[in-house]
Amino acid sequence: MAKLDETLTMLKELTDAKGIPGNEREPRAVMKKYIEPFADKVTYDHLGSIIAKKVGKKGGPKIMVAGHLDEVGFMVTQIDDKGFLRFQTVGGWWSQVMLAQRVTIVTRKGDLTGVIGSKPPHILPPEARKKPVEIKDMFIDIGASSRDEATEWGVKPGDMVVPYFEFTVMNNEKMLLAKAWDNRIGCAIAIDVLKQLSGVEHPNVVYGVGTVQEEVGLRGARTSAQKIEPVIAFGVDVGIAGDTPGISEKEALSKMGKGPQIIIYDASMVSHKGLRDFVTDTADELGIPYQFDAVPGGGTDSGSIHLTHKGVPALSITIATRYIHSHAAMLHRDDFENAVKLIVEVIKRLDQETVDRITFD
Template identity: 40%
Template sequence: MRILAVLAVLCVACPAAAAPHDRTERLLGELADAPGPSGYEEAVRRVMVRELTPLAEKITYDGVGSVIAQHGASGPKVMLDAHMDELGGMVRRVTPTGFLSMQMLGGWLDQALPDQRWIIIGRKGPVHAVTGIRDVHVVPADERTRVFSRDSLYLDVGARNAAEVAALGISPGDPVVPDSPFVALPGGRYLGKAWDDRVGCAVVIEALRRLRASGHPNQLYVAATVQEEIGLRGARTAADLIKPDIGIAIEGGIAGDSPGRSPEETQAVLGGGPGLFLYDSSTLPNRRFVTLVGDVAMAKDIPLQRDLVQGYGDDSAAIQATAGGVPTINLVVPARYTHAHNGIIDRADFDRTVDLVVALIQRLDAPTVARLRNFAPNR
């Protein structure tokens, strides 16, 4: 009994931590596991609509499938964006011997593709597949370190011929997604696919949940957009409908804390807090908005990682170029190994990003937004 009492006291005294399988963890796992390559976001859209509907005053859609949840009827129009699609592919052709070629969707590295498991979403349901790889016993020595082109890879579903592939309900155009189930790792870190940008999808849901309870001075439009990975398409069409005064994109960032990385690639680390992009290859953020984010983070004692990343694009670029020009920023939850089958995020980074987004939107009243949008020279 004495041991049990001591354990009970110790448990009460433990610092606050995410409870196993709490609501947020379950949401992150469901979003990560949902199949949703560009143009095939249906499963993710169902989750987003289910979660956003009780929090919003109105749910609408653009003409390509983005979800727009509105809360608040007065004040500046704030567009809070996260994209639903992930890297994936589609079946291109079926060979007579039952193999399938694949059209990649999004910015894959060729070295991330061989010997990986995939799921094909056919008309009869999901079908498991693998991208084959040549056996080391027959590969010549001078080819063993070579990266093979994606065009040389084929999906293997175990079929003997094209008729067996058809019997599985597979045909050209069917979507293909990584087969990489969500796993909660020790220390509050999560392993899964599609953190770019399912982690952003979870951020905007949790931010709206809190803003609905606490209030905010805006017309808030939470946009879960489509086809970001193939050209930022849904962000543009959603922004065309919203006509925002201000835009905030939430993304999966790029952590540079794994071995072999150069600090010039990225300096963000897991557990270091939310990130703010000062530059990427698609957009430059509004400088006053960048300053405001820093001020809010400091006031709320939220660590903020500022970064510049080349070879990266995000929805804020599309939002920025609509409605005559929109001040935008891109906030990120750092992630390791994006644009591959498996990535890792830190729960503390997620929670702090939600804290920052909520505090920032509460600051975006009409005078503040007017200052961000004012480019008249000082006299």
């Protein structure tokens, strides 16, 4: 592996952390470690979202930059008499990316290694071999010989199960492969936005937020936004990369390395036109690359945030990412850095008069 610089070390620690919805303690601790030095105050909502506050101007407009801490994974639901684990998906999974994949079961006694298994194709009838195995027919094998042995090792129903993958810098060192880019890259953006605003004069109060339980319904975004009461919000997340074989531009336009995605529409929100225009005008002025995209089959934290209180002008800014909701996803470092740069420059230009114009014009 290439030698890790400060940014890559942060990204590795964020993606290595284990945290499915409702179990975000580990990634929250990593985010706190990296964002606290640049925050005036760190607090939490009652679901566990972390909120780092940075004051540019006291009483200035509240700007929220939110990435979610949770990753897709699984939960143990029962242990059978032979020691195999039945499980529930937590977040969206496609069955074809799951079989024979290594997982980590997080128990109160420590971590256990497992592998997702099913009935082998060698004993299936020919027609059944052609069909994808349904998730309900899969199990996790931890090498236990009985329910008692698995229980003795610490396994209990409700335990978190997390995909296992090692953070990898590819031969093209801009290309980064890891589990949980969805959405530790959003957490990293929030961290670096506060870092780059450190010591910089701006007329706002900025909140870098790591939300919980996004993958099961944008839940922590709602509770943290209720606590903050922002007037402008950015949901930072991953998006679909349309640059792999078989994908037409009609299906997905974006390409890795061509700039952050400005989401104009998704299943959770129609992006705020005034904010969208302000962001793209800023990018055009400074020569920061960006791409437009629409994701009618998905949503981000912006979908919950924009419906809090009296309504919050919100925009999702995402990173084109390959193979999301699987054990290993890939993104381009330039897109991450340009997303941070764009949000920082937008925040510098937001004052009360500008916020009012965006909101009410």
